[in-house]
Structures are given as C-alpha cells and as structure tokens.
Amino acid sequence: MTTIDRFAPAPGRVVEFVPSAATLAVADGAPASPVPPSFNQRFHLAGAPGHWLACTFDISGPVDTEALRTAFETFAGRHETLRSGFRPAGSAGPERFVLPAEKLELVMVRDGERYATAEELRTWLRNRLAANCRPMSWPSCLFAAILRPDGGTVVCGFDHCDADGYSLAVAVHELHELYTGRPASSLPPTGSFVDYCALEQEQSSSSAPDVTDPLVRSWSSFFADCDGTTPSFPLPLGMPPGERAPQGTDVRRLLDSDATDEFERRCRAAGGSVFTGLLTALGLAAHRLGADKVIRLLVPLHTRHEERWQHAMGWFTTVAPLTLDVSDATDPAEGSSRTRAAFRKARALAELPVAQVLPALGDSFRRTRTDVFMASYIDYRRFSGSATHLARRAHHISSVTVADDAQFWFSRTHEGLFLRSRYPATAAAEPIVLSFADAVGVLLGRRSTPSRGRRGERTAGR
Known part of the structure; x- marks a missing residue:
C-alpha cells in the first residue's frame, strides 16, 4: 500500500x-x-x-x-x-x-x-x-x-x-x-x-431519523465531545482550520509475518483482535507524546455484508465513531480487549449511517476541516489470489493531494503488518506524525523503520 x-x-x-x-x-x-x-x-x-x-x-x-x-x-x-x-x-x-x-x-x-x-x-x-x-x-x-x-x-x-x-x-x-x-x-x-x-437511497428516504433517536443522540454526543465537529488528531499539527498543506506520506513495515502472528496470538489471548490491538497502540502512542488517555477517531468499515457485494467494484464503506480509552492499558495486546468492547459500541452506532445522522443534527454539527482523524485496517490475506500478490508485485496506490489532518491505514499481508500515514507535510506536522508512527512501532515490540525511506524516497515497483 x-x-x-x-x-x-x-x-x-x-x-x-x-x-x-x-x-x-x-x-x-x-x-x-x-x-x-x-x-x-x-x-x-x-x-x-x-x-x-x-x-x-x-x-x-x-x-x-x-x-x-x-x-x-x-x-x-x-x-x-x-x-x-x-x-x-x-x-x-x-x-x-x-x-x-x-x-x-x-x-x-x-x-x-x-x-x-x-x-x-x-x-x-x-x-x-x-x-x-x-x-x-x-x-x-x-x-x-x-x-x-x-x-x-x-x-x-x-x-x-x-x-x-x-x-x-x-x-x-x-x-x-x-x-x-x-x-x-x-x-x-x-x-x-x-x-x-x-x-442506500431507499433506506435513507424510508427511515429518516430525528434528534430523538437514541443512535442520533449517541452520534451527537460523540461529535459534541469533538467540539461539535469531526475528530482531529490528538497531537498539535499546527494547522489552523481552513488551511491545507501538501500531503506528506510515510510507509513502513511494523512487523514481519511471524511477529504479526505472535501479536495476533497475544491479542486473542487477551480477548481482543489484531485491529483492536493496533487501535490500542494508537492511543498509547498518542498518550506517550502528550495526548490524553481518551481520544476519539473515526474507523472506516466495509458494508459488503451481503454475498452479492463480496466481489463487486464500488465504494462500500461507512464510518464508526470510536471513543478510545487507554487508561488501564499497559501494552497494545493487553489493552485490546477493552478497545474491542469500545469498538463494538462504535460499530453498533454505525448501524445508523452517518449519511442519515448529519441531516438530523442540523446546525449542531459543522465541518471545520476537510480531513478527519481516522484509522483503517485491511487484511489482504482474505482476498482471492493474495498468496501470489508478492510474486506478482501487486501494489495498492493512492493519489497525493493536500491534507489538513492525519490519517492512518494499517494493512496486513502474508509478509507482515504495514502502516501508511497521511498528513500535512509541514515543518510542524511532519515530525509529530513520524514520531507517532515510531512510537506505534515501539509499542508493537519492534522499532519500525519506514519502508524504502520517509517522504521523498521511493517504493520499488519491480
């Protein structure tokens, strides 16, 4: 990726x-x-x-x-x-x-x-x-x-x-x-x-909620805790609302395949999962660098729940509002169980898509940034043909535009666990995000290094 x-x-x-x-x-x-x-x-x-x-x-x-x-x-x-x-x-x-x-x-x-x-x-x-x-x-x-x-x-x-x-x-x-x-x-x-x-249009038109709906109230409370808007990265990036900067990117391998398997074993033994362990690592890394022990972010979720969507091209995603509390976590695997419980609550709120929530919130919600603080996870091993991705030199490539907040994509392949970070490439923001990614790697048990270098260096295509 x-x-x-x-x-x-x-x-x-x-x-x-x-x-x-x-x-x-x-x-x-x-x-x-x-x-x-x-x-x-x-x-x-x-x-x-x-x-x-x-x-x-x-x-x-x-x-x-x-x-x-x-x-x-x-x-x-x-x-x-x-x-x-x-x-x-x-x-x-x-x-x-x-x-x-x-x-x-x-x-x-x-x-x-x-x-x-x-x-x-x-x-x-x-x-x-x-x-x-x-x-x-x-x-x-x-x-x-x-x-x-x-x-x-x-x-x-x-x-x-x-x-x-x-x-x-x-x-x-x-x-x-x-x-x-x-x-x-x-x-x-x-x-x-x-x-x-x-x-989606039919469901949205037939069951439009209002502010009295319990799920709308929960969404509203989440946004209120984010100052009435979408969540932002919990460490200072020096980006005033309304300003954007050229996008910076960091790509690194966090763990090799054996270490990822071991991390999964530890998370499952604690009652969590790889993804909730990674989310815990995000919270702990942010706290190590000065953030509160409670942070909020959006988590993209796929909506390919029916068999007919499993192999379809399209934009099948929604987001879940996650309140992440690492107060009692000593390490990512140990804290993954509590994060898993929080993730289940977030996923339950996502049953009411944000597309239906925002109209019900009216003026109580406002967008102050274009980007939102989010963390995504894809396990590419689950897809047909994934065992040959390395031999075929398969790449997932994204565009490079501008940014006003930090966003993170975890990906797991047969070769291990990787992290791609997207952030404003400014003198203030870049060292913060790179230090954060370093801290995530340390917490996972191995000091991670950027894959083929940090911003400006290349990822080989062949």
Missing part, C-alpha cells in the same frame, strides 16, 4: 485501452438513471477532484495485448459502476447515467511511448491518472499496461466514486484470471454498486 510519488515501475512502453468512438457516442446519449449518487459519492462530487485509487501487478513473459484488452473489457462489463458516470444536471446536481454492458467496446491505443526511466514513467502515470480518474468524466478510470520484452505491468486507476481498498484486490485477482484465460462465467457472481446506491 503506497502512494504515486513513491511508486517506481520498471521502464517500458505504455499502451492504453480506451472506449471506442461508438461506445463514447452511446455514453453521450445514455438516458439519466433514477439512481442518485451514494452518500460517499455526493461528498466526493462536491469536493475537489484528484482522489483516485490504483492497482498494478506484473505479468511474466511477452504481454498478449489482445488478451489484456479482452480482460479489461470483460472486467468492466462485470462491474456496472465502471460503466456508470455522472454529468451536470443543473440545480439538481449531478445525475447518473449507465452504459449497457453489451455497448462497451475497448480499443488499444497502439502508438504507446517508451519511457527510459522510472521517474519519467511515474510522471506519465501520475498525469494520466489525474486526467482520467475524475468523477465528472467518463470513463472515470484508466486501463493501461507497461510493456517490456520479458513481461509487463498491468495498471488500473479508478476515481474514488467507483472503488475502495477492497475493490483493488478484486481488480488484481479478476484481471489476472481473465488475462490468463479463465472464463468470466467461472468467476464468482457479483452485484452492482449502482443497485447498492439505490438501496
């Missing part, structure tokens, strides 16, 4: 796979869909573009570009959100349209340019992702490949409207399987994220 400024792909010749002229004509004339954007999509559409997600993986041997074109076409045909776009609709805001699967045709751009260095290739890739993966354009994704005599790198980029972290693992597995000849009919059936958006 890295960012585009750290990704260093091996040089080669690039080719893209884009909709044909006939497909673009159908998209231009597609009727409006009655399905509105989801809550996450509405928030994203109202903000500045630039938040995209991408994945890459390597292919051994000369690349069969026709097989890859077919794989991309079949993949997009399976996932309706990739054939869905948004366009302006006056005062009503953006409207959705959907291209029928049978009308999708991709063609390869054959005059690909050869890039001699990783830096040149990264610049091309960053520019193409920024140009293609935009919420108000279609397609809002990038399908490409970097070709070399001995193999190639498959590149997929998605505007955040159409993908979350789980989606990238789905894309890596499906595209590899389709490219190597597996028929689409043998892949797991998948639902449509557009249908999911319709269900």
Whole structure:
C-alpha cells in the first residue's frame, strides 16, 4: 500500500485501452438513471477532484495485448459502476447515467511511448491518472499496461466514486484470471454498486431519523465531545482550520509475518483482535507524546455484508465513531480487549449511517476541516489470489493531494503488518506524525523503520 510519488515501475512502453468512438457516442446519449449518487459519492462530487485509487501487478513473459484488452473489457462489463458516470444536471446536481454492458467496446491505443526511466514513467502515470480518474468524466478510470520484452505491468486507476481498498484486490485477482484465460462465467457472481446506491437511497428516504433517536443522540454526543465537529488528531499539527498543506506520506513495515502472528496470538489471548490491538497502540502512542488517555477517531468499515457485494467494484464503506480509552492499558495486546468492547459500541452506532445522522443534527454539527482523524485496517490475506500478490508485485496506490489532518491505514499481508500515514507535510506536522508512527512501532515490540525511506524516497515497483 503506497502512494504515486513513491511508486517506481520498471521502464517500458505504455499502451492504453480506451472506449471506442461508438461506445463514447452511446455514453453521450445514455438516458439519466433514477439512481442518485451514494452518500460517499455526493461528498466526493462536491469536493475537489484528484482522489483516485490504483492497482498494478506484473505479468511474466511477452504481454498478449489482445488478451489484456479482452480482460479489461470483460472486467468492466462485470462491474456496472465502471460503466456508470455522472454529468451536470443543473440545480439538481449531478445525475447518473449507465452504459449497457453489451455497448462497451475497448480499443488499444497502439502508438504507446517508451519511457527510459522510472521517474519519467511515474510522471506519465501520475498525469494520466489525474486526467482520467475524475468523477465528472467518463470513463472515470484508466486501463493501461507497461510493456517490456520479458513481461509487463498491468495498471488500473479508478476515481474514488467507483472503488475502495477492497475493490483493488478484486481488480488484481479478476484481471489476472481473465488475462490468463479463465472464463468470466467461472468467476464468482457479483452485484452492482449502482443497485447498492439505490438501496442506500431507499433506506435513507424510508427511515429518516430525528434528534430523538437514541443512535442520533449517541452520534451527537460523540461529535459534541469533538467540539461539535469531526475528530482531529490528538497531537498539535499546527494547522489552523481552513488551511491545507501538501500531503506528506510515510510507509513502513511494523512487523514481519511471524511477529504479526505472535501479536495476533497475544491479542486473542487477551480477548481482543489484531485491529483492536493496533487501535490500542494508537492511543498509547498518542498518550506517550502528550495526548490524553481518551481520544476519539473515526474507523472506516466495509458494508459488503451481503454475498452479492463480496466481489463487486464500488465504494462500500461507512464510518464508526470510536471513543478510545487507554487508561488501564499497559501494552497494545493487553489493552485490546477493552478497545474491542469500545469498538463494538462504535460499530453498533454505525448501524445508523452517518449519511442519515448529519441531516438530523442540523446546525449542531459543522465541518471545520476537510480531513478527519481516522484509522483503517485491511487484511489482504482474505482476498482471492493474495498468496501470489508478492510474486506478482501487486501494489495498492493512492493519489497525493493536500491534507489538513492525519490519517492512518494499517494493512496486513502474508509478509507482515504495514502502516501508511497521511498528513500535512509541514515543518510542524511532519515530525509529530513520524514520531507517532515510531512510537506505534515501539509499542508493537519492534522499532519500525519506514519502508524504502520517509517522504521523498521511493517504493520499488519491480
């Protein structure tokens, strides 16, 4: 899990796979869909573009570009959100349209340019992702490949409207399987994220809560404890409300696979889990650096609870409001049980999505920052094909924009436990966040070191 400024792909010749002229004509004339954007999509559409997600993986041997074109076409045909776009609709805001699967045709751009260095290739890739993966354009994704005599790198980029972290693992597995000849009919059936958006709208309209709802009151109390807004990182970053700075990123391995297994054993023996142990480590690290023993943050949760969403591309997430108290914790594993109880309460509050909570709160809630203090966790081992991610050099790549708060992503793979931190890259904020990440690593039992260096150094792509 890295960012585009750290990704260093091996040089080669690039080719893209884009909709044909006939497909673009159908998209231009597609009727409006009655399905509105989801809550996450509405928030994203109202903000500045630039938040995209991408994945890459390597292919051994000369690349069969026709097989890859077919794989991309079949993949997009399976996932309706990739054939869905948004366009302006006056005062009503953006409207959705959907291209029928049978009308999708991709063609390869054959005059690909050869890039001699990783830096040149990264610049091309960053520019193409920024140009293609935009919420108000279609397609809002990038399908490409970097070709070399001995193999190639498959590149997929998605505007955040159409993908979350789980989606990238789905894309890596499906595209590899389709490219190597597996028929689409043998892949797991998948639902449509557009249908999911319709269900979200139906549930939101039919059961809008008010301030008397117990769950709304609990959410309101959480935000009140955060001064009437979303939670902020509990250590001073020197970022006044309304100001943003270029994004800084730190990527590091916290534990190797054996140490992660041992940490899990200790957490489970104490009645917790890996994630609640990691959350406890966050609280203890913050307290070691001067924060209170009680901190508040949002925890992203997936909403792929039905079988039809398990293998779907889309933005299937909500957030839970966590109040984390490490008053009695002596170490992350020992304190994981109490954190687990707090996490269960937070997850129960998330049963009422924040999308329905905010309208009920009215003026008692206000946004003072664009970012929120949050910590996410993904166990990539649970996904199909994960055992081959290292051999295929699979990457989860995020865009680099601006930031006004600190955010953290834990990821577990077959190779161990990793942490990616996102923060304002200022003289005041960066040392605080890096010291915090250092403290998390120490608390987990091993002094962690940034993977391939701190900000400005690169993560090898090959």
